[in-house]
Amino acid sequence: xxxxxxxxxxxxxxxxxxxxxxxxxxxxxxxxxxxxxxxxxxxxxxxxxxxxxxxxxxxxxxxxxxxxxxxxxxxxxxxxxxxxxxxxxxxxxxxxxxxxxxxxxxxxxxxxxxxxxxxxxxxxxxxxxxxxxxxxxxxxxxxxxxxxxxxxxxxxxxxxxxxxxxxxxxxxxxxxxxxxxxxxxxxxxxxxxxxxxxxxxxxxxxxxxxxxxxxxxxxxxxxxxxxxxxxxxxxxxxxxxxxxxxxxxxxxxxxxxxxxxxxxxxxxxxxxxxxxxxxxxxxxxxxxxxxxxxxxxxxxxxxxxxxxxxxxxxxxxxxxxxxxxxxxxxxxxxxxxxxxxxxxxxxxxxxxxxxxxxxxxxxxxxxxxxxxxxxxxxxxxxxxxxxxxxxxxxxxxxxxxxxxxxxxxxxxxxxxxxxxxxxxxxxxxxxxxxxxxxxxxxxxxxxxxxxxxxxxxxxxxxxxxxxxxxxxxxxxxxxxxxxxxxxxxxxxxxxxxxxxxxxxxxxxxxxxxxxxxxxxxxxxxxxxxxxxxxxxxxxxxxxxxxxxxxxxxxxxxxxxxxxxxxxxxxxxxxxxxxxxxxxxxxxxxxxxxxxxxxxxxxxxxxxxxxxxxxxxxxxxxxxxxxxxxxx
Numbered sequence: 001x002x003x004x005x006x007x008x009x010x011x012x013x014x015x016x017x018x019x020x021x022x023x024x025x026x027x028x029x030x031x032x033x034x035x036x037x038x039x040x041x042x043x044x045x046x047x048x049x050x051x052x053x054x055x056x057x058x059x060x061x062x063x064x065x066x067x068x069x070x071x072x073x074x075x076x077x078x079x080x081x082x083x084x085x086x087x088x089x090x091x092x093x094x095x096x097x098x099x100x101x102x103x104x105x106x107x108x109x110x111x112x113x114x115x116x117x118x119x120x121x122x123x124x125x126x127x128x129x130x131x132x133x134x135x136x137x138x139x140x141x142x143x144x145x146x147x148x149x150x151x152x153x154x155x156x157x158x159x160x161x162x163x164x165x166x167x168x169x170x171x172x173x174x175x176x177x178x179x180x181x182x183x184x185x186x187x188x189x190x191x192x193x194x195x196x197x198x199x200x201x202x203x204x205x206x207x208x209x210x211x212x213x214x215x216x217x218x219x220x221x222x223x224x225x226x227x228x229x230x231x232x233x234x235x236x237x238x239x240x241x242x243x244x245x246x247x248x249x250x251x252x253x254x255x256x257x258x259x260x261x262x263x264x265x266x267x268x269x270x271x272x273x274x275x276x277x278x279x280x281x282x283x284x285x286x287x288x289x290x291x292x293x294x295x296x297x298x299x300x301x302x303x304x305x306x307x308x309x310x311x312x313x314x315x316x317x318x319x320x321x322x323x324x325x326x327x328x329x330x331x332x333x334x335x336x337x338x339x340x341x342x343x344x345x346x347x348x349x350x351x352x353x354x355x356x357x358x359x360x361x362x363x364x365x366x367x368x369x370x371x372x373x374x375x376x377x378x379x380x381x382x383x384x385x386x387x388x389x390x391x392x393x394x395x396x397x398x399x400x401x402x403x404x405x406x407x408x409x410x411x412x413x414x415x416x417x418x419x420x421x422x423x424x425x426x427x428x429x430x431x432x433x434x435x436x437x438x439x440x441x442x443x444x445x446x447x448x449x450x451x452x453x454x455x456x457x458x459x460x461x462x463x464x465x466x467x468x469x470x471x472x473x474x475x476x477x478x479x480x481x482x483x484x485x486x487x488x489x490x491x492x493x494x495x496x497x498x499x500x501x502x503x504x505x506x507x508x509x510x511x512x513x514x515x516x517x518x519x520x521x522x523x524x525x526x527x528x529x530x531x532x533x534x535x536x537x538x539x540x541x542x543x544x545x546x547x548x549x550x551x552x553x554x555x556x557x558x559x560x561x562x563x564x565x566x567x568x569x570x571x572x573x574x575x576x577x578x579x580x581x582x583x584x585x586x587x588x589x590x591x592x593x594x595x596x597x598x599x600x601x602x603x604x605x606x607x608x609x610x611x612x613x614x615x616x617x618x619x620x621x622x623x624x625x626x627x628x629x630x631x
Contacts, residue, residue: 032437
């Protein structure tokens with residue numbers, strides 16, 4: 001009974017804690033474990049509002065990032081710019097009379113905090129919104145020589161690309177062979193630079209035939225080779241020849257001196273017109289030795305013959321490829337690492353690369369699909385629609401975000417342009433521009449927050465900024481509290497069930513005491529102390545608890561290592577996925593929680609020891625004379 005309870009408690013606590021860790025990791029991967037939002041004091045301050053009345057700022061409000069990079073804190077020139085309206089408050093100043101700069105002071109505080117928090121990085125992130133429209137060109141499944149066009153339209157949130165995010169590279173899905181095949185299909189539509197980038201930054205290892213029939217170029221067939229074939233005739237003449245990849249056929253062909261000769265079942269031989277197509281019948285894989293533009297040097301085996309030569313992509317697709325993420329020569333069409341080892345989005349002369357959530361990939365979008373972002377901007381006649389050409393350069397895992405899967409990662413100049421216009425899609429100012437702070441030890445978020453607040457208070461800028469840890473995010477706070485409640489609930493239920501299970505020890509030891517009365521009487525008559533007698537039965541209870549605990553932990557270890565099989569069985573019985581991948585991830589946690597292990601190894605022997613005390617006390621109170629007389 002105790003073994004069963006320990007097993008269940010350790011498994012439940014481990015799974016719960018593992019899910020919480022995965023969920024927190026997804027939550028903080030893009031949102032960061034700590035974020036800093038401007039308050040209404042910031043947006044009402046002279047420091048922020050003066051940009052709209054200053055020619056040096058082009059009469060536009062600046063983002064936090066622009067403020068941080070600005071060389072001067074006060075761009076206003078009273079001798080040149082118009083007079084300030086009374087709604088612009090008087091400027092806050094430092095003790096030396098200079099303008100108080102909340103952004104530069106915040107940057108200084110974060111840099112100082114980085115000295116005591118290893119791995120701390122920060123970046124301002126801007127949010128906006130626009131209409132995303134993509135043109136989807138696909139190969140016609142019926143007629144491979146034609147294409148089908150459709151459109152995808154989606155109102156999307158836009159977030160500036162957080163290149164300083166240390167988790168960003170892990171969130172971005174690497175290009176796949178399916179994406180590469182799509183880029184090769186679109187090669188005729190690509191600019192020369194982009195077409196060149198496809199093959200320069202992707203090493204194709206293997207090709208495969210698209211269907212069971214592939215027309216073999218005659219140059220691939222070496223002289224002296226022979227094949228078993230099936231020949232098909234039309235009006236008495238051979239129309240085409242099939243070479244089966246597996247099995248034998250009635251006829252044969254042989255290549256001699258560059259020509260193909262056919263031998264039928266009767267043994268008669270005749271030359272084959274070079275225009276007659278020869279097809280392989282069955283799937284084939286071709287190993288690529290090198291490539292040049294859209295032609296490939298390949299080798300493969302067919303009926304014990306080695307075919308070597310140059311082929312194009314007609315009838316073939318990429319089966320296996322490797323993708324470069326470093327910038328070498330022409331920039332890849334997907335995110336790459338620049339010379340400073342910073343992940344950046346690609347950009348061509350006409351289009352900007354964007355990252356969209358992975359659910360779009362699951363719905364058929366591919367790298368290379370192009371379109372535009374549409375937003376409204378002021379014009380002489382009122383407003384006009386601005387279309388910014390973009391293309392999909394990759395997909396990312398959005399994890400847990402307040403805006404869900406509709407967030408597109410774009411270069412910062414895109415969000416700045418949209419927020420600087422009179423776009424119909426607007427966000428609350430505090431949500432549109434924030435500072436995200438990342439650091440390795442997420443569990444120390446509260447300590448980092450307190451240390452930062454102390455520095456902000458010392459600089460006199462704490463009223464301008466709202467600092468929140470991931471536990472305080474509005475869209476995640478309730479769920480975080482629920483995780484804590486679930487863990488406490490499981491622990492309390494575990495203790496209660498262990499208490500019930502430990503009553504079995506009391507019953508067992510009481511029976512043992514009754515059975516061993518004679519032995520107890522003899523020991524007492526020989527001078528054994530009550531404490532010694534009590535210790536024997538108390539330690540027996542503790543030993544039972546320890547043994548049951550170890551056995552339960554061992555079973556829990558086996559369960560956690562094979563939990564995917566159990567989940568698969570549960571999914572099969574239910575007829576659908578047992579756990580939602582969006583929330584629980586692709587698989588449940590496999591590791592035993594140290595906290596659950598500590599809980600089981602301390603509480604179980606302790607409760608077993610307490611349970612053993614009751615029979616032990618009863619045994620120690622037995623009188624030797626009465627015990628021996630009764631025997």
